[in-house]
Amino acid sequence: MRQDQQPIVCDDGPVKRLVFLDLDGTLLNHDQQLPRSTRNALEQAIAVGHRLVMCTGRSKLEIYPFLWELGFAGLVGSNGAYGQAGDVTLFDERMPQEDVSEISSWLESVGAESLWQTAEALYPTQGFLSRFQSDDAGDRTAAGDWGAYLEQVGPHLREGLPKTAAKVTMFLPFSSGASLLDAHEQFGERFAIIDGSVPHPLGEMGELTARGMNKSVGLARFAARLGVPISETIAIGDSANDIEMLRAAGIGVAMGNGTPEAKAAADWTTTSIDDDGVTAAFEKLGLVGAPV
Structure with a gap:
């Protein structure tokens, strides 16, 4: 051992x-x-x-x-x-760099937003975290008050893509025309994809990790x-x-x-x-x- x-x-x-x-x-x-x-x-x-x-x-x-x-x-x-x-x-x-790049390119091509996780930093695309912020109409945010979450992650946010990552959380707006079913068809044989644990009124949330994880x-x-x-x-x-x-x-x-x-x-x-x-x-x- x-x-x-x-x-x-x-x-x-x-x-x-x-x-x-x-x-x-x-x-x-x-x-x-x-x-x-x-x-x-x-x-x-x-x-x-x-x-x-x-x-x-x-x-x-x-x-x-x-x-x-x-x-x-x-x-x-x-x-x-x-x-x-x-x-x-x-x-x-972690998923290797080539997987991160491939998945990120597809998400961008279908108009999805995402948050990549590593133990050192978090990598959101522009617009992802706004899905957890209330606007005047109150119609952009996930259910509940996410102020504490946004305060917690703030110091750990980075631009771009990580070289390797444990997981990506993805948001597919209904307006994009893409869905989690499309993600399954694209990546389901090579990665684990499940519904996100936080519902959103304007789209589908999903989570992707290495296959079998x-x-x-x-x-x-x-x-x-x-x-x-x-x-x-x-x-x-x-x-x-x-x-x-x-x-x-x-x-x-x-x-x-x-x-x-x-x-x-x-x-x-x-x-x-x-x-x-x-x-x-x-x-x-x-x-x-x-x-x-």
Whole structure:
């Protein structure tokens, strides 16, 4: 076993339960807020020794500091391509430069906008971030208040294209005439393409990663580094990029506000994010309160 593959030994004892949690729609609501009940449940679970891991389509640069301050053990980001435990990078899988160039050229040719993710910087096309900004008519923005997100990513934005990238988020305006179906036809045999986790009234959002890359891959790699069998993991999520994770985990829990596909992939469904869904799940799982 190589040194970089050695299991991580946690300073404060063995892992009790290893829980992978989606962010948007699971921990964070449409206004990028963490419900008070969810915060309390997270803090209680961490206090009794459970390890909580953010498992998200976001890159590490899109994670709010207050989430780390809660005591999360790590991050699986970019739909499984990036893994971090504490300050240690566990894995960082990227698409090569030729793929980035080819995909970017096609997106530009069909009038799409995009955001490329790396662990060092974010590369948006002109107009992409405006899709998360309210105008006077209120009709350009994704649902909710994204002010905190725009403030978070601001210092990490760069122009042009990265040499390599973990993931690209794409926005295909209805006015462009192109769709996610077109993206699937163009790239579906070579890359993983799924619906975006944030809906938009003026177009389709999608996420593209290397073929075979998804959150379950990151979950398995992270769990292996901590020496935890996948059968002992828990995953909670709500959308398309959570499906493989919900299927792979020892216990998969879908949010009540989740998509039908996410609910079908899970072992059971909790209540919605606005109805204390994470707290209800933690209580049923015995992570907080008296074990069931």
